[in-house]
Each structure stands twice: as structure tokens, then as C-alpha cells.
Amino acid sequence: MAILETDGLTKRFGGLTAVDDVNLTVEQRETRAIIGPNGAGKSTFINLVTGLLEPSEGAVRFDGNDITGQEPHEITQQGVSKSFQTASIFPDMTVQENVRLAAIAAERGSFRFDFLKRRDRFDVVDDVTEEMLRAVDLWADRGVEATSLPYGDKRRLEIAIALASEPDLLFMDEPTAGMSPEETNATVDLIEQLQEDLGLTIVLVEHDMEVIFRIADRIAVLNRGAIIADATPQEVQDDPDVQEAYLGGVEL
Numbered sequence: 590m591a592i593l594e595t596d597g598l599t600k601r602f603g604g605l606t607a608v609d610d611v612n613l614t615v616e617q618r619e620t621r622a623i624i625g626p627n628g629a630g631k632s633t634f635i636n637l638v639t640g641l642l643e644p645s646e647g648a649v650r651f652d653g654n655d656i657t658g659q660e661p662h663e664i665t666q667q668g669v670s671k672s673f674q675t676a677s678i679f680p681d682m683t684v685q686e687n688v689r690l691a692a693i694a695a696e697r698g699s700f701r702f703d704f705l706k707r708r709d710r711f712d713v714v715d716d717v718t719e720e721m722l723r724a725v726d727l728w729a730d731r732g733v734e735a736t737s738l739p740y741g742d743k744r745r746l747e748i749a750i751a752l753a754s755e756p757d758l759l760f761m762d763e764p765t766a767g768m769s770p771e772e773t774n775a776t777v778d779l780i781e782q783l784q785e786d787l788g789l790t791i792v793l794v795e796h797d798m799e800v801i802f803r804i805a806d807r808i809a810v811l812n813r814g815a816i817i818a819d820a821t822p823q824e825v826q827d828d829p830d831v832q833e834a835y836l837g838g839v840e841l
């Protein structure tokens with residue numbers, strides 16, 4: 590069964606249709622890239638699926654359940670997470686405190702339904718915090734104040750924060766933006782490793798075609814809110830409509 594399906598997903602901002610009748614299916618453990626020119630609707634699409642925006646029309650199904658219109662925290666609790674840009678980091682807290690706080694926030698929701706297990710909740714939080722810090726290779730830096738981390742490490746901390754809710758599906762919006770080639774390589778390695786170690790399904794928006802070709806199983810191409818191609822990296826590269834959409838934009 591597909592882990593994620595959108596059905597006619599549409600978002601209008603006044604007269605502008607930012608996401609236009611998008612039908613997208615993502616399979617379990619797939620790495621799906623979403624590409625498209627600036628303003629194509631990539632971030633809006635992610636915000637619709639993760640509950641940060643309410644769709645004008647259409648539906649979102651996760652693991653077979655209709656999650657359309659649910660609150661972001663409800664969607665997170667079901668196993669969908671999004672790696673934010675630095676906004677989600679508390680700079681004065683340590684690396685470990687940042688992830689622990691996110692893990693507590695995620696646990697709080699689930700424990701409302703299971704009071705008998707409350708005794709164990711801090712054990713769970715500590716275990717998840719350690720697991721995710723190790724997964725992004727920041728365990729050794731757990732005592733460091735977040736603000737003093739180098740840029741690439743901060744971005745990995747954001748990923749660990751997103752992982753603290755133990756998602757099955759992780760969205761990443763331009764994970765390598767602003768990174769040096771070395772940091773970009775490390776991030777690609779990390780994404781591949783996370784997928785293996787945690788069995789994640791990853792949907793990422795990315796401009797760097799080298800990155801996409803290294804990790805994407807399939808690519809969806811958005812243009813003016815609509816999907817104009819949804820295929821393997823090679824097929825997308827050879828598609829004349831895609832080349833047209835990118836004229837003057839990113840070169841394929």
C-alpha cells in the first residue's frame with residue numbers, strides 16, 4: 590500500500606492557484622524528489638500534506654487514513670514529520686535538549702491515550718533522543734549549545750528534531766540549500782543512511798540535480814502548481830516538457 594496519496598489536492602491564495610489538482614502517490618520506503626521552478630508550489634504542497642495549510646480542495650491519505658484538514662500535531666503523531674529550516678532550533682539549549690524537547694512534545698500526544706504507560710515516558714524520550722542524535726551523528730556533540738554548531742551540523746540537528754517524533758514519512762524542503770559541496774555530500778550520505786537504519790520514506794524538495802540523481806527513486810515535477818512529470822530520474826531528464834519548464838531556470 591502507498592504510504593501517501595493525494596487526490597486532487599488544490600490550494601488557492603486569492604486568485605492564484607498555488608497547488609493545482611495534484612494526484613501524487615508515494616510508496617513505502619521510497620525517496621521521492623519534488624522539483625520545479627521557484628514559485629511552482631513545492632513548499633505549499635508540503636505544507637498542505639503536513640497540515641500547516643488547509644487545502645482548498647482535495648484529500649490527503651497517509652497509511653490509508655484520510656488526514657485532510659487535520660492539525661499539524663495530529664499529523665505528526667500519525668507518523669509524518671517535516672524538517673524545518675533553523676527556525677525550530679532553540680539556540681541557547683544544548684543539542685540534546687533540543688531533540689529531547691521535540692521528543693517530549695511528540696510523546697505527550699501519544700500518552701494522552703495510554704496513561705498506564707506514563708511511568709515509562711521519560712525512558713522513551715531519552716531512548717529516542719539518543720537514537721536520533723546517533724542517527725545524525727551528533728551524539729558526541731550532545732552537550733554543545735545549538736547556537737555554536739557549524740552550519741552543516743545545525744541542519745543535521747534540524748533533521749534530528751524532525752526525527753524525534755519517530756516518523757515513517759519525512760519531508761525535507763531543500764535540505765542542502767546553502768551548503769558547501771562537502772556538507773551536501775555528507776547530507777546525501779545521511780539521507781541514504783537514515784533510510785536504511787530507520788526505514789524512512791523521504792519526500793524532498795531539492796534543486797541540486799546531482800543530489801537528486803544520487804538519491805531519488807522517482808521525481809515529480811511541479812510547474813505552476815501542477816504535476817507535469819512523475820517518473821524515474823532518467824525519464825524526467827529526457828522529458829521535453831520538463832526541459833521547457835526549466836528554460837531560464839535550473840538546467841537539467
Ligand code: ADP
Pocket residue numbers: 602605607625626627628629630631632633634
Ligand atoms: P516553491 O516552494 O515551489 O518555490 P511556493 O509553494 O512557496 O513555491 O509558492 C507557490 C506560489 O504560491 C507562489 O506564487 C507564492 O508566491 C504563492 N504563495 C505561497 N504561500 C503563500 C501565502 N501564504 N499567501 C499567498 N501566496 C502564497
Ligand code: MG
Pocket residue numbers: 631632633762
Ligand atoms: Mg519552496
